[in-house]
Amino acid sequence: MIFYFSGTGNSKWIAEQVATHQHERLISIADELSSGDNLLEYTLGETEAVGFVFPIYSWAPPAIVMEFIKKAHFANAQGHYFFYVCSCGDEVGLTQDIMNKIVRRKEWEWQAGFSVIMPNNYVCLPGFDTDPKEVEEKKLKEAVVEVKRINERISERAAPLFECKKGSWAFLKSRIIWPFFNKYQVTAKPFFATDDCISCGLCEKHCPVHNVKVDIKPTWGEHCTSCLACYHICPRHAVHYGKATLKKHQYFHSEFK
Ligand SMILES: Cc1cc2nc3c(=O)[nH]c(=O)nc-3n(C[C@H](O)[C@H](O)[C@H](O)COP(=O)(O)O)c2cc1C
Numbered sequence: 553m554i555f556y557f558s559g560t561g562n563s564k565w566i567a568e569q570v571a572t573h574q575h576e577r578l579i580s581i582a583d584e585l586s587s588g589d590n591l592l593e594y595t596l597g598e599t600e601a602v603g604f605v606f607p608i609y610s611w612a613p614p615a616i617v618m619e620f621i622k623k624a625h626f627a628n629a630q631g632h633y634f635f636y637v638c639s640c641g642d643e644v645g646l647t648q649d650i651m652n653k654i655v656r657r658k659e660w661e662w663q664a665g666f667s668v669i670m671p672n673n674y675v676c677l678p679g680f681d682t683d684p685k686e687v688e689e690k691k692l693k694e695a696v697v698e699v700k701r702i703n704e705r706i707s708e709r710a711a712p713l714f715e716c717k718k719g720s721w722a723f724l725k726s727r728i729i730w731p732f733f734n735k736y737q738v739t740a741k742p743f744f745a746t747d748d749c750i751s752c753g754l755c756e757k758h759c760p761v762h763n764v765k766v767d768i769k770p771t772w773g774e775h776c777t778s779c780l781a782c783y784h785i786c787p788r789h790a791v792h793y794g795k796a797t798l799k800k801h802q803y804f805h806s807e808f809k
Contacts, residue, residue, distance in 0.1 A: 553594065556605040557581040557617050562639040562670035562807025566699055567605035567715025570637065573703040574601060580605070581620045582760040592624045601633040601706065602626065608638050608667070609778065610733035611645025611725040616761070616777050621654050629660035633709050636665045637702060641672030641683075643719025645726035663711035666697050666702045673780055675800040676737060676793045682803040685809075711737065740772035742794035743782065749790040755782035785809070 554576045556567035571578040576651065581604075596602065606617040632653050636651060638644055644667045647717055655661055671688040672698055674680050683691065689696070705713060719725070740763060745755075754765045758781040763773040770791065783791045784804045 553577050553579065553596065553600055554603045554605060555579050555581050555584070555620065557607070557614060557620075557760065557777075558605075559607060559777070559781040560673045560784045560803060561808035562673070563605050563607050563637075565805050565807055566637055566639055566668055566670075566695075567603075569699045570586065570603055570605065570703060574603075574706060576601060576603065576606055580760070581617060584609075585616065585620055585623075586762065592620070594624065595626060595627045596629070601635065601709070603634075603706070603748075604636040606638055607673075607779070608634070608640040608644045608647060608739075608752050609739070611643070611719075611722065611729045612647060612650050612730045613638065614777055614779070615734065615738065618650075618654055621651075626660065629658075633663050633706070633711070634660050635663055635706060637699075638667045638716065640717070642669060642675060642719045643667075643722075644720060645722040645730075647726070648714055648716050648718070650726065656684075662714075663709070664705065664713040665716050666714075667706075667716040668698050668702070669717070669802050670695055671805075673784060673803050675780065675783070676742075676778075677798050678796070680800075682801040685735065688803065693773040733798065738776065738778045740774070740776035742796070743770075743772045743776075744794075745769045745786075746790045746791060746792065750787040750788055752787060753786045754787065755791055758785045 554567050554571040556563055570655035671683050671691050753766045755770050756764045763775050764770050764782050784802045
């Protein structure tokens with residue numbers, strides 16, 4: 553059972569690789585949460601593992617992923633292999649500590665956690681942009697090898713095994729910057745579409761939480777996750793996050809465009 557959340561396709565690609573290799577079901581976290589059930593109940597098959605695949609947002613898991621893990625209940629968790637794989641542009645900060653805290657009161661614990669470096673999609677602050685084409689291609693090539701290796705560890709049920717790239721200044725990034733990011737940056741308010749918008753509806757189609765509606769131009773609702781799918785998928789580069797993205801570039805995993 554592989555649960556995933558993804559904005560621009562990197563985590564979805566990893567989740568698909570893992571689900572296929574492990575012969576596991578692939579389930580969208582956003583779809584499960586939109587079902588409206590407060591307690592999400594799952595029963596596991598005898599040899600089934602449980603994996604969570606998601607991007608890193610400001611050196612932490614996205615709030616929607618934390619919410620889902622807190623709410624999810626596995627009736628027969630005992631003896632099953634629980635793991636997570638996070639996709640990041642470069643590093644994950646204290647994600648491992650945060651993930652441990654989320655499951656502290658659960659009847660199961662993580663056996664493994666991995667990070668995979670993928671093309672960066674964060675563009676909303678000065679100094680942040682997508683990777684140059686050659687870096688993007690290199691990351692995607694290396695990710696194929698890395699995900700294959702991770703799949704082998706999962707198949708072996710390797711445990712305990714935590715291979716997350718923490719990076720420098722992890723406490724500052726995950727404990728000091730992340731709360732500010734969550735409070736002030738995770739909002740759809742700055743999003744707008746320029747007159748280049750052709751009302752194609754791709755931003756609406758690709759928003760994982762159905763927060764974008766396109767009539768003549770897109771409008772954004774209240775439950776943005778800041779995944780940036782709407783910005784990166786726009787074929788006219790007409791969607792922007794205030795002035796911050798006007799001179800930035802776009803990235804979307806080619807398999808899901
Ligand atoms: C809001 C936001 C915050 C991000 N913060 C980080 C970060 O702290 N560290 C990092 O390495 N990458 C960061 N990234 C980059 C993504 O984690 C990375 O590109 C990821 O592979 C995107 O996955 P997706 O295509 O499944 O959405 C951030 C991206 C977004 C949209």
